[in-house]
Amino acid sequence: MDNNKINAIVAHFEVKGEVSDLQTYGSGHIHETYRLKNKQTDQPDYILQKINHSIFTNVDALMHNIETVIDHLQLKGKSAASQDTLSLVRTKAGKSYVQDADGSYWRMYLFLKGTKGYDLIENDKQAREGGRAYGQFIADLSDLNPSKIHEILPDFHNIQHRLNQLDDAIARDPEQRLKDLNPEIDFVKARAERMKTIKQMGDAGKLPLRITHNDTKFNNVLLNEKDEAQCVIDLDTIMPGYIAFDFGDAVRTIINTAEEDEKDLEKIQLNMGLFKAFADGFIEKTRTILNEDEVDSLSQSCLLLPYIMGVRFLTDYIDGDHYYKIHSPHHNLQRARAQFELVRKLEGKFDDIQQTIQHISEKHH
Numbered sequence: 001m002d003n004n005k006i007n008a009i010v011a012h013f014e015v016k017g018e019v020s021d022l023q024t025y026g027s028g029h030i031h032e033t034y035r036l037k038n039k040q041t042d043q044p045d046y047i048l049q050k051i052n053h054s055i056f057t058n059v060d061a062l063m064h065n066i067e068t069v070i071d072h073l074q075l076k077g078k079s080a081a082s083q084d085t086l087s088l089v090r091t092k093a094g095k096s097y098v099q100d101a102d103g104s105y106w107r108m109y110l111f112l113k114g115t116k117g118y119d120l121i122e123n124d125k126q127a128r129e130g131g132r133a134y135g136q137f138i139a140d141l142s143d144l145n146p147s148k149i150h151e152i153l154p155d156f157h158n159i160q161h162r163l164n165q166l167d168d169a170i171a172r173d174p175e176q177r178l179k180d181l182n183p184e185i186d187f188v189k190a191r192a193e194r195m196k197t198i199k200q201m202g203d204a205g206k207l208p209l210r211i212t213h214n215d216t217k218f219n220n221v222l223l224n225e226k227d228e229a230q231c232v233i234d235l236d237t238i239m240p241g242y243i244a245f246d247f248g249d250a251v252r253t254i255i256n257t258a259e260e261d262e263k264d265l266e267k268i269q270l271n272m273g274l275f276k277a278f279a280d281g282f283i284e285k286t287r288t289i290l291n292e293d294e295v296d297s298l299s300q301s302c303l304l305l306p307y308i309m310g311v312r313f314l315t316d317y318i319d320g321d322h323y324y325k326i327h328s329p330h331h332n333l334q335r336a337r338a339q340f341e342l343v344r345k346l347e348g349k350f351d352d353i354q355q356t357i358q359h360i361s362e363k364h365h
């Protein structure tokens with residue numbers, strides 16, 4: 001990224017001190033994220049993000065959601081000073097984002113000092129802390145009026161919608177990639193009905209719609225140097241959803257001993273200890289708001305979320321890789337295969353997962 005351009009963007013924001021040393025940062029799949037270091041050590045560092053406008057077409061509504069959530073978390077005692085919530089840096093015009101001369105949208109956050117995000121989890125403490133943080137996040141938002149939040153990406157975790165998108169990509173096959181994908185497509189079709197369980201429970205009115213995060217992979221909770229959860233980040237997809245979505249999406253990245261895009265499927269194994277620690281932390285913080293159907297839905301979500309991610313990665317691969325950032329030509333296919341392998345492994349351990357959740361729920365009742 002050209003330095004003059006960045007300086008022009010930074011100049012729009014209320015930045016303290018003097019920033020330099022722009023570096024790309026993190027491993028998110030959606031936005032362009034940069035870290036800006038401050039030359040004055042007593043002043044903050046910053047995160048600058050170019051918002052992915054082809055996904056988030058209504059930036060005003062997106063930023064409205066984020067501001068609403070941050071304000072609500074502040075009512076619950078979270079603050080910029082204690083670094084347990086994200087803090088947006090305002091533009092000099094008092095807004096939460098700016099549009100540059102090329103039409104791109106930019107926003108800035110205070111950099112959360114001393115924190116780290118993990119693509120792979122290392123120990124039980126991290127898992128339990130992640131569970132507590134995501135659980136507390138939902139509990140904190142449980143009294144936020146849902147009408148204040150725009151449904152920014154409708155049908156985000158609606159399995160029928162994701163299967164329809166896959167069917168549509170298959171019908172078009174714009175890159176002629178289908179010929180090699182029979183095993184993956186058969187895998188999806190064979191499980192499609194079973195994966196509708198949570199949707200059916202929701203449609204039957206058994207699962208309350210809550211304000212959920214909807215993107216709870218483990219690297220969206222930052223930990224401090226003592227492995228304590230510091231802050232839940234990546235607030236773009238906060239919308240009404242079922243609590244199971246947040247549980248299952250986090251479990252997908254915690255129980256898996258390998259990376260989300262692991263090429264060597266043998267390396268994809270389940271770490272039940274990390275799963276238990278995460279589930280214990282999450283249920284501890286949400287048990288008082290959960291109904292019994294929601295408790296049931298948690299185990300189903302452990303299959304659903306990796307399945308949905310596999311379907312989405314496969315769809316993007318067939319479609320020609322327009323949605324996710326990729327780092328190699330067949331990256332989305334590799335990601336899809338890894339998620340499907342994870343589903344296979346989780347199916348083999350389903351009873352165990354269900355019993356563990358029941359046991360933990362009784363303990364926290």
Ligand code: ADP
Pocket residue numbers: 025026027028029030031032033047086109110111112113115116117219220233234235236
């Ligand atoms: P994406 O939607 O592309 O995943 P994120 O908002 O999650 O974008 O940001 C990408 C990465 O940048 C995060 O995984 C995290 O490592 C880092 N990050 C984001 N915001 C902050 C912040 N305020 N302080 C420190 N690191 C951050």
Ligand code: GN1
Pocket residue numbers: 027028029030031055214215217220234236237260309
């Ligand atoms: C994207 O933004 P990031 O990298 O945290 C995606 C999630 C997927 C995830 C898979 C807005 O999350 O839904 O679960 O990739 N975010 C969006 O790693 O689509």
Ligand code: MG
Pocket residue numbers: 028029219220234
């Ligand atoms: Mg992220």
